[in-house]
Amino acid sequence: MLRAYKFRLYPTKPQRESFMKTFGCVRFVYNKMLEERIRLYEESKLNPDAKQKLPTPAKYKPEFPFLKEVDSLSLANAQMDLNKAYANFFRDKSVGFPKFKSKHSDRASYTTNNQNGNVRIEDGKVKLPKIGFVKFKQHRSFEGIIKSATISMTKTGKFFVSILVNQGEEKWIPAKNKIGIDLGLEHFAIMTNDDMVSEKIDNPRFLRKSEEKVEKAQRALSRKKIGSKNREKAKLILAKKHEKIANQRKDFLHKLSKQIVDENQVIVVETLKSKNMMKNHKVAKSIGDVSWYEFVRQLEYKCKFYGRTLIKADQWFASTQICSSCGEKGQKKTMDVREWTCTCGAHHDRDINASINLLMLAD
Structure with a gap:
């Protein structure tokens, strides 16, 4: 390998x-x-x-x-x-x-x-x-x-x-657990394992937290004369700001993906078309900051390294619309609906319900 x-x-x-x-x-x-x-x-x-x-x-x-x-x-x-x-x-x-x-x-x-x-x-x-x-x-x-x-x-x-x-053939250490992962903006990931224990991972929002410093560095760069040494210095300062954000995000994604792969044998994650979703300018910056694509990419290659199974749910799989208790697909729910009650009487947190539905694809 x-x-x-x-x-x-x-x-x-x-x-x-x-x-x-x-x-x-x-x-x-x-x-x-x-x-x-x-x-x-x-x-x-x-x-x-x-x-x-x-x-x-x-x-x-x-x-x-x-x-x-x-x-x-x-x-x-x-x-x-x-x-x-x-x-x-x-x-x-x-x-x-x-x-x-x-x-x-x-x-x-x-x-x-x-x-x-x-x-x-x-x-x-x-x-x-x-x-x-x-x-x-x-x-x-x-x-x-x-x-x-x-x-x-x-x-x-x-x-x-x-x-x-x-390195030749990898010696894999098998794990027994399964996990379903729903990705979001309010929370980076909502995970449910086969013991039906759910966990919400906060979205770190590295770009949002450093946005003021980045904008200040960008304004300083725009004021410098093109071709001057001061402009080169300002460009370097701005590059360091962006590099720090990228390193923070990369560190977060590597640690989380490694933990998930270490603990679970089968991992189910939803498929999101980030490129298409970023056409909505209201959430484009948030989607770029959360970096779903890179997270799934890391899960994919780490699963290959450690002999895990990664299942990517079909992008049309309505994980948020289906009741995880009875399987009924009710009326389409808009993004502002975070909790809902099914006709069978089950009350759902939208994101946890989605992660449970994704977990079911592991069977």
Whole structure:
């Protein structure tokens, strides 16, 4: 089984410059290959019988010798990323056509492969091709064969390495419990287990709590002259505010999802189309802050790691409308109805009733 471990890097100034150069070269090659692919596609429409040879990173090295200074595997992986983006587009048009990478808006990163031990850990440092040994904080150990390493940089200038490790077959520890999880805005999650014990997890609202500080930083940035050093400083302050919120949210989601996976063998969660729901501007910010998609994504991969079963309820399953006692689906209830009584006499909390109905799908 492949697992990734992410660690903070502490590169020297020359190493930082090498990382930045590699980020730029990978972005440059990706855009060049995408540009040529678009041209070849246009030509093939004019002449369908023409045999087109797809571009590779090696094609650009004679014309742009600076590409020879960086890790060749990082450029090869950029080609693989482009191939994957194309395959995804032709598989599902809703994914969108591959886009050109931007220095300012896209994530700065590159991936290199481990060949003959050129990616390894020694004496508190990680060895990377063309870079050498880089100091890093290994906060947890792992066993297995290193397959690849992805180096990335945040908007605040912090460097990280994500090491992909082949650990063979996972030894799973089975659990007996089942749980149904209803997601919401007032409470982040409403959970009911097979003992019919319900628990409501408060929505932490990290963005809402820091909104005033973020807006203050945004106003300060807007007042700075474009291209000035003060603007760069203000941009960094704003990026740190957003990074803190993202880290708080990520920490909350990881801890909650890990706890659920540790304690339960079967997990049922409702399917929510966040993208569609965010078209409602009244709740768009709250939905973006709560991050349901990321929570379900974490549950999904952790269930695979630990041998759990994750059931995603159909998006049309009316978990909030059905009585969990008698199964009757009554009149549709609007969002402001938080409690209701069924014709069978059962009185329900809307969210707890939904989590019980989801739990029933585990049987």
